[in-house]
Amino acid sequence: MVARSGRTGRSGAVVPATAPEFDAANNSFVGNPIKPDGSPDAIVRVKDEKDVVSAMNSPARTA
Secondary structure (H helix, E strand, O other): OOEOOHHHOOOOEEEEOOOOOHHHHHHHHOOOOOOOOOOOOEEEEOOOHHHHHHHHHHHHHHO
């Protein structure tokens, strides 16, 4: 399940770790053949600069 922005103000999508497409999305970001041990709780697919700012501020609001 890919969540849409809703109240966050993001125009991009959020892919939570529980989504079926998460592994494919996560693997697409890692160009190094040696994969890291961990992975994020969610991936934010940003569309513009506002999305980047919103995504970077989200952890501060949820922490």
